[in-house]
Amino acid sequence: MTQQMRPSLDDPRVAIPADSTWYEPAPSPQTERQAEFLTLREGEMFVNMGPQHPSTHGVLRVIIKVNGEKVVDLDPVLGYLHRGVEKLCENADYHQAICYTDPLEYVSSLFCEAAPVAAFEKLMDVDVPRRAQYIRVLTMELNRIASHTLFQGWMALDLGGITPILWAFIERDEIVDMLAALTGQKLLYNYYRIGGVNGDLNHEFMSRLGTWMSRAAAQIDSNLALINENEIFVRRTRGLGVLDAKTALKMGVTGPNLRASGVPFDLRRDRPYLVYPELEFDVPTRDEGDSLARYLVRMDEIKQSIRIIDQVLHEMPDGPVMAKLPRLLRPRPGRAFGAVEGPRGVYGTYAISDGTDQPFRMRIHDPSFVHLQLVGPLTKGNLIADTMAVMASLDPVMGGVDK
Amino acid sequence: MDRRLAALLQETFGERLLAPVRQRYDESEIRIALKDATDTLRTLHDHPALRFEMLIDLCGVDTGEEMQVVYHLSSSKSGDWLRVIVSGLDRSAPRIASATFMWPGAEWMEREAYDMFGIIFEGNRDLRRIYMPDDYRSHPLRKDFYLADDASRSPAAGVRNMERVGTPADATAATVLRKSPGV
């Protein structure tokens, strides 16, 4: 019995049955970079991670070229969650488009809707009532805390600790329930409207917020004590995936990842929107630029967010939460870029109006998309386990990356 | 937003600007031609008074008549934001020089623009599809890409392919393209 054999595309020195195709990625190089990636040198092999893998934060596929345990190169493959939101938004009117942006990033969806709302409001010259602005700040900061606590859990989980994620979910659940009492939904809030918010603060929300605020800071601090000083955790993240300020700027990194490299760039302070200029808060930065710094910056931001929430609750004015607007919105032709500082970086929306009731073009910029590019450069030369640590510390969410 | 920025830009670029500098809310906007794109971006990046060192966003736009590439830059000196619209790309064969020489982070955004609009960025080492599968043929965000409608609602009702290259046979040019020349 002679079986037809052929060299494996994965490793040309290995002969495999000619009719078997199922265990090879078998891509044909399309670009210079990909051809370089697909060339294997002595001792190297590909390890395919994802789209189903325990630590790829969604449906991300990463092809890793390894030499033993050492990562030589890697190539993220996107698009498993691509929904064509930009195209859908071009075919929906302005109100409906906001609804499509919600599920982009399911971990912090309020920021995803805040960006297009900001852009549309610029297009239409709408003044948002002050109470609505305060409510937006309040809900966004709550969402930021929810996102960061979840990040803390995921980070620990990707490093092998199983407990923090469940403690993190307790905090996140409380915030999510609270926001559900306000917005009506747990995950896809669809709460911001052009010219305000959908519904004023209610008793249910305020009572939940009060009980949560009374113990949140202490509880989160105590959760952090589990891994923040843990020798194993610190040794695995310190000095890993160092991103210096210059590279970070060139790569277009924003948010906590940039601040961990020592660049105090925060839209809330540098390009103020809503009522942030009136609030007092610090922008935590660190100079190390490694995974631990990215982690700690986020943990510091939680404290600042609690501080902001406290101020907002004290200073919130009375008044309407929605501007008077016509039912059918037809902005004048024009362009606007709305951006907010989210838990992962700058969420931006570039909207072009052509005078009809639908956006002519709606570009959605998601920070995770930019940050995911860094996984390759930051993990080269490290171990497979470090890939997970670096990816977790960059905190990408695939819903936003794939749009 | 810095009102002096408009004067500075006008002074620096002068005739390269296709339209006067526009400023609205906290955004400034300049519009340049395709041939000046690389030089302008380099000047914006290196000019000591401007220093637009951060690329916030890069995206393509299909106006129905031409293609545009839009850069959003942030200055590390003054904190101003600038929108650079490079207009005049040929719709049938859009090509532009890549910005990865200055901002390596633009690589994936250019890949996305290539995937969605077919804009070819010369100099990008890794210009291949990023969202769509490799064997996909059309570019979904172009205005002549027919959105597959709900089978129950559209006039052609449920017999339309998801992917369609070029213009549908049953449509006239006037009915298909939603054009917005002013953009």
Place this chain on the structure above:
Amino acid sequence: MPRIPGSGLLSGMRLTLTRFFQPKRTVMYPEAKPDIAPRNRGRLELVTDEHGTLKCETCFQCAQACPIECIDMGGTDTKGRFAVHWGPAEQYAERREESAIRRSGRTVSDAAAATGATIDIAKVDEILEAHDYDPHHMLAILEAIQGAYGYLPVDALKRVSRATGAWYAMVYGTATFYKHLAFEPGVTRSIAVCRCANCLVSGAGAVMGTLSYEFGTEFGRAIPWSNLRLESLPSHVAGAPSPLVVIDGEPQRDLSAKNAASWAAALAGRYAA
């Protein structure tokens, strides 16, 4: 500050041990219902006022605004005969077209929007009249149309959708669900027998046995000497005659286990290539 190595580990261990004894946060879901805020809009429902009448006045604004069109309105008229979607039947077609235009994001000329009747639509109207324009008899209508044209023309389906008030998606779905309904003029002729429980009880098994014996082939295979195929249908609509045998797209109503052999002989003569 120099720290004792391992003190971080120990403090973490202490923390987990404290949590070990703390009250647990699990919500025992089926027994304990979660505390859902009154504003929660997780579920769509129609609200009634204190007199028990529906508050909805069928303005369709919600259905039109819904971006993913998950809101659908429909029902039957007062006699319980005509299905109504998005309002009265005569309005429905207009609204549907309008929606299509709006959603596709482009202006559609009158010529493009108008249905180009490439077939003689009169036969469809006759069939519809015979079935009283009742969308509940959709399968029967479609079978009759297939009998009349040999296949299901798209224009006929549109006409059916428009006249009965059934959504085009429903018509289309019904037509694609049943294997014996074809969208193109037949190239391969087929004999299909339904294998639902109802039909099997009333003798479909015997019919299948006889046919496969007579034609000398198995179900799911082509018959070697002709362009005929034997096929089995997976399901069958309740109330239709049993056993349901569909020959060449045409449902046969008077074929049963008893006369199957003679039918097969006749068919063999008819289709012999």
Place this chain on the structure above:
Amino acid sequence: MAWNRLTPAGRILAVLLPVLAIGGALTTVLLATFGGAIAATIGANLPIVRFLVASVVTFLISVPVAFLLIYMEMKIIALMNLRIGPDRIGPAGAVMSVVHGLKVLMKEDYTPPSVDVPVFTLAPVVVYLASFMTLLVIPFAPELTSMGFELGLLYFFAIGGLSVVGLMMAGWSSFNKYSLLGGIRAAAQAISYEIPLTLSVVGIVILTGTLSLPKIVAAQDGSFLDWFIFRQPLAAIIFFIAITAEANRTPFDNAEADQEIVAGFATEYSGMRFGFFFFAEYVNVFIVSALFSAVFLGGSNPPIHIDVNPQILIDLSALGIGLPLIAGIAPIVGTLLFAAPIWFASSRVKGWQALVAGFLIFGGVSTAAVGIWAFVMLPPVASLIWFLIKTFALVFTFVWMRGTLPRARIDQLMGFAWKWLLPASLLNIFATAFAVLIAGR
């Protein structure tokens, strides 16, 4: 026919009864004929028989031990996570792990194409074999040691190291890169940690002059200050870290780090073959805990010897024919005795409820009485209980660590073994030898 009219139960009986009758008769005849010879053979080869019985018993206890440990892991980690954990099957979900085991049994046992079939099939067997074979030398109590032979400790390390072969086999034969990485990680880790593991007990071997585990336990007789954890603290720490790595437990569970290499060597396994890996892991945890408690925590010795010596001698043989009668009557009488006050106390309690309650109370009381009697009167029982308390305290520690710690990276792990643990264990050996020399003079 009469056969057709029988119920299934009847048919079984109809077949079984004649078979049993014939078999019983044959056995009786055979015993009567060759009984003396058999007894003589058994008597002559007592060690072999003893070995066979011990291995069967060891094999049989390994499965419930694994079930118990899996349940402990699920429940304890859940409680630390502020969850409730398994609570549906059995009291407090205690039968959950058994149900998991059944589920694993019933799942499809899939052999992927292109694996190396013989090696792939043998790997779980080797792993499981290696882990339960080490159970043989565990000194549960002085009288309850399966094989207390002189080279016990060496045997333990030798056989324990064999499981790496199984993991490597699994990793290599699976035709999966995750498996390969997992197998190689397991091998590298186990080989590195074997050395400090072995070297750390050399101090104890110097002190006791033996490799036999029962003798090491016996050397710790006395109060808890005689335990080797207090006489060799450095060795205890090294040993604890090394056995954590040997048992592939967090923070050293790199061989199956699911965030990195999915499930390591077990990635391609399903069904009961995966179950073998799973069980072996938990049996391993039990074994290393038992070893630690034997070597460092005094094994079956109580912390403090309290010399109570109540002689509760019950001469059961004196009862004669009364014994079976009492055994038959006592439960009924006891149940009624406990049920009566409950039934009389409240009119709302139904008769059967009172009876059930009475039966349960009687069961509890009698079990407790027998247990206390056994603890006091039978030294092996007391020893066994002390041993299990220590062992399960350690198992709890392992689970607790899993609930707390993240995973160490593979290079840090290896570096730790070679750069810190190895010198420390050598230091411990020299210090101990020096101390023995000084004291011996």
